[in-house]
Amino acid sequence: MYVYDRHDQTLIEERVAQFRDQTRRFLAGELSEEEFRPLRLMNGLYIQRHAPMLRIAIPYGLLSAQQLRKLAAIARRYDKGYGHFTTRQNLQLNWPRLEDVPEILAELASVQMHAIQTSGNCIRNITSDHLAGIAADEVADPRPFCELIRQWATLHPEFSYLPRKFKIAVSGAAHDRAAIKVHDIGLLLRKDADGALGFAVYVGGGLGRTPMIGELIRPFLHRRELLPYLEAILRVYNLQGRRDNIHRARIKILVKALGPAEFARQVEAEFERTRQNPDLLLDDDAIAAMQRFFAPPPYDPTAAEERDHLHWLQQDAAFARWYARNTVPHKQPGYRGVFVALKGFGRAPGDMSSEQMEAVADLAERYNFGEIRVTHTQNLLLAHVRERDTHAVWQELNRHQLAAPVIGTLSDMIACPGLDFCALANAGSIDVAEQIRQRFEDLDYLYDLGDLRLNISGCMNACGHHHLGHIGILGVDKRGEEYYQLTLGGRGGLDAALGERLGPAVPKHEVAETVARILETYVALRQPGESFLDTVQRVGIAPFKASVYAEPVSEERAHA
Amino acid sequence: MRKIIRDGAIVVDDWLDLDATAPIPPQGKIIVPLARWLEEKPALLARVPRGVGVRLGPDHDPFALASDLPALALIAVEFPVFRDGRGYSIARILRQHLGFRGELRAVGDVLRDQVFYLRRVGFNAFAPRPGLDPEQVLAGLNDFSDAYQPAADDIVPIWRRRQPAPVA
Ligand code: SF4
Numbered sequence: 001m002y003v004y005d006r007h008d009q010t011l012i013e014e015r016v017a018q019f020r021d022q023t024r025r026f027l028a029g030e031l032s033e034e035e036f037r038p039l040r041l042m043n044g045l046y047i048q049r050h051a052p053m054l055r056i057a058i059p060y061g062l063l064s065a066q067q068l069r070k071l072a073a074i075a076r077r078y079d080k081g082y083g084h085f086t087t088r089q090n091l092q093l094n095w096p097r098l099e100d101v102p103e104i105l106a107e108l109a110s111v112q113m114h115a116i117q118t119s120g121n122c123i124r125n126i127t128s129d130h131l132a133g134i135a136a137d138e139v140a141d142p143r144p145f146c147e148l149i150r151q152w153a154t155l156h157p158e159f160s161y162l163p164r165k166f167k168i169a170v171s172g173a174a175h176d177r178a179a180i181k182v183h184d185i186g187l188l189l190r191k192d193a194d195g196a197l198g199f200a201v202y203v204g205g206g207l208g209r210t211p212m213i214g215e216l217i218r219p220f221l222h223r224r225e226l227l228p229y230l231e232a233i234l235r236v237y238n239l240q241g242r243r244d245n246i247h248r249a250r251i252k253i254l255v256k257a258l259g260p261a262e263f264a265r266q267v268e269a270e271f272e273r274t275r276q277n278p279d280l281l282l283d284d285d286a287i288a289a290m291q292r293f294f295a296p297p298p299y300d301p302t303a304a305e306e307r308d309h310l311h312w313l314q315q316d317a318a319f320a321r322w323y324a325r326n327t328v329p330h331k332q333p334g335y336r337g338v339f340v341a342l343k344g345f346g347r348a349p350g351d352m353s354s355e356q357m358e359a360v361a362d363l364a365e366r367y368n369f370g371e372i373r374v375t376h377t378q379n380l381l382l383a384h385v386r387e388r389d390t391h392a393v394w395q396e397l398n399r400h401q402l403a404a405p406v407i408g409t410l411s412d413m414i415a416c417p418g419l420d421f422c423a424l425a426n427a428g429s430i431d432v433a434e435q436i437r438q439r440f441e442d443l444d445y446l447y448d449l450g451d452l453r454l455n456i457s458g459c460m461n462a463c464g465h466h467h468l469g470h471i472g473i474l475g476v477d478k479r480g481e482e483y484y485q486l487t488l489g490g491r492g493g494l495d496a497a498l499g500e501r502l503g504p505a506v507p508k509h510e511v512a513e514t515v516a517r518i519l520e521t522y523v524a525l526r527q528p529g530e531s532f533l534d535t536v537q538r539v540g541i542a543p544f545k546a547s548v549y550a551e552p553v554s555e556e557r558a559h560a
Numbered sequence: 561m562r563k564i565i566r567d568g569a570i571v572v573d574d575w576l577d578l579d580a581t582a583p584i585p586p587q588g589k590i591i592v593p594l595a596r597w598l599e600e601k602p603a604l605l606a607r608v609p610r611g612v613g614v615r616l617g618p619d620h621d622p623f624a625l626a627s628d629l630p631a632l633a634l635i636a637v638e639f640p641v642f643r644d645g646r647g648y649s650i651a652r653i654l655r656q657h658l659g660f661r662g663e664l665r666a667v668g669d670v671l672r673d674q675v676f677y678l679r680r681v682g683f684n685a686f687a688p689r690p691g692l693d694p695e696q697v698l699a700g701l702n703d704f705s706d707a708y709q710p711a712a713d714d715i716v717p718i719w720r721r722r723q724p725a726p727v728a
Contacts, residue, residue, distance in 0.1 A: 003725065003726060005722045005723045007706060007718045007721060007722050008718065008722070010705060010706055011704060011706055011707070011708065011718075014703065014704045014705060014706075015704075018703045018704070022673060031673075035642070035671065035673070038643055039673055121643070121645075148719060151708040151709065151717070151718060151719055152708065152709045152717075153709075154708050154709075155677075155704070155707060155708065156709060157648065157676075157677035157678075157680035157681050157707070157711050158645075158648040158649055158652055158677075158680075158681050158711065159645070159648075160645065160648075160677055161642075161643050161644065161645025161648065161674075162645055163645075227709075235649050235652075235653075238645055238646060238648070238649045239646055239649050239650075243644060243646075273656075273657050277656065277710065279710035279716065279717060279720075280710060286719055286720060289719070289724055289725065290719065292724065292725035293725045295725075
């Protein structure tokens with residue numbers, strides 16, 4: 001992974017000093033709340049329902065064991081002993097004190113971490129594919145480019161007061177696992193007819209209250225010109241994006257208003273100028289230098305010869321179940337990617353205690369070259385575990401309640417913090433996730449349902465990516481009551497689509513029952529081997545609607 | 561007269577800010593709004609040797625001045641509120657695309673916590689919001705000693721300067 005040298009370290013420490021002084025001036029009354037607000041947001045600090053919330057950046061989800069241990073220590077010392085991993089591969093602390101934040105940032109800086117641009121109207125943490133570097137379907141590893149974009153975007157002097165937040169995702173594989181089409185900019189690594197590496201560029205995707213799928217504005221951009229092109233997009237947006245209405249300020253609204261063709265034309269015109277700046281061009285030496293940071297770890301070429309795990313797969317049904325669901329193939333023979341499930345056991349999806357973080361840091365050092373990844377589905381991944389070690393890793397994960405064998409199933413839900421923490425929420429997310437999990441505890445049934453993505457957001461800001469859930473659940477407020485709007489058929493990936501609304505919202509205590517009816521309908525209608533998503537696409541939502549709304553689940557819906 | 565920051569020092573502002581209709585004094589350096597410059601260009605060009613500058617609003621197109629730049633000793637860019645970031649792009653266009661070499665001045669809601677970035681995009685002068693201590697604003701120019709990316713200054717990106725990756 002990327003490692004700082006004195007240049008990075010100097011910048012990060014100066015940022016801590018700057019924020020320390022800004023906080024001091026705010027507390028001393030020298031900075032107004034209005035003036036301090038964007039400054040603290042640009043450092044990931046929100047004022048929340050109960051307390052401030054600090055969002056710590058985990059660039060493209062990559063962490064070292066040492067960094068995870070530091071996060072554990074910070075969560076223990078300054079928070080309540082746990083943290084919350086988000087769909088943007090970051091970590092949120094929900095209970096820090098404002099006065100402590102400069103100290104927390106100083107501790108983060110000591111392990112090459114920060115909270116820069118995790119919020120605010122600026123370029124946010126770059127997200128990517130959690131299987132980068134290990135997936136067989138990869139054209140090129142996206143992480144060196146993610147890091148170059150991160151550096152270009154960090155403390156960017158021109159793009160720190162944009163009309164609205166700006167999110168960039170990069171994918172390098174045939175299967176898009178980074179949801180690039182619902183980002184302000186989505187970059188897909190690809191090769192042109194001559195075999196040159198570059199990017200397809202999508203703009204204007206996004207979720208939130210006006211969800212949109214991104215538009216392809218450039219089928220091929222040479223890697224060398226990546227930064228001038230990004231700069232051109234950002235400049236057109238910075239100058240023309242709406243600033244009069246916060247709900248119309250994202251780039252997607254501008255792309256829609258101008259039309260993708262006109263937007264692309266303006267970007268190309270600006271690109272003709274920005275590409276003249278030699279400092280922005282990425283020559284192959286600069287790219288190769290960055291690629292060295294992401295070189296494969298020193299794999300054992302004989303790893304595939306050790307087959308100990310096969311014995312355990314036969315002997316231990318629980319292990320075999322976990323192995324089938326919670327591990328993924330690795331392009332290096334003899335290795336697997338192993339998910340650390342932050343689901344189940346009554347916890348909020350993505351929550352992790354300090355003890356669990358330390359246990360995973362230990363495992364990463366022992367079995368995974370000291371590396372940990374955060375996935376956008378709010379789990380962690382140990383990407384390079386030797387197959388022979390999977391049984392030992394499983395036992396240890398099990399001991400720490402990190403081995404619920406549910407990855408990719410209905411129980412592997414995404415949920416935003418919702419009403420429990422978030423000041424913007426209409427309704428709870430975490431308790432609804434728990435209600436559903438309890439209703440579907442039977443593993444055999446879960447496995448029979450197969451791959452299923454269920455996403456929950458507590459309001460239309462869509463932090464839980466409900467539009468992309470095969471089943472999406474959105475919290476709404478109906479006369480002061482928590483209600484939930486369901487959608488079906490949403491999906492990320494290169495054929496991304498937004499879920500279709502099922503019908504009227506249902507009250508909170510009916511959510512699990514509603515999901516149950518949807519799944520019963522699926523089981524009744526599916527063809528052999530057909531997934532939930534495929535069935536919804538084939539039959540449409542009408543049969544689901546019929547079964548959900550045919551008869552009231554309870555009294556109050558009949559009157560609602 | 562009010563004090564401003566120019567090239568890293570606090571100085572007395574020697575420019576007169578004129579609105580759309582104020583009479584143009586025969587002597588002294590003046591700043592006029594873009595519209596007035598475009599309308600009264602022949603007359604204003606005649607007093608260029610005494611100093612003429614133009615003030616751009618955040619929604620003005622800097623390319624409108626492309627052919628006039630050699631005549632202008634100063635361009636002021638307005639920040640109606642510090643959160644409005646359009647002026648940052650305007651500055652980079654003026655400096656890097658159009659090659660403007662005169663004084664580029666940030667005016668309006670110009671505060672301590674933004675001047676470091678403002679300088680990086682090409683401003684060399686800052687008229688702090690009235691009421692602010694220029695010394696404090698000046699201190700903001702030193703918030704950072706380095707930067708990752710190129711802008712309208714001479715910083716070479718860190719990715720070109722840094723040590724190679726440690727050998728695994
Ligand atoms: S979706 Fe809404 S409730 Fe959930 S975290 Fe985002 S803003 Fe808060």
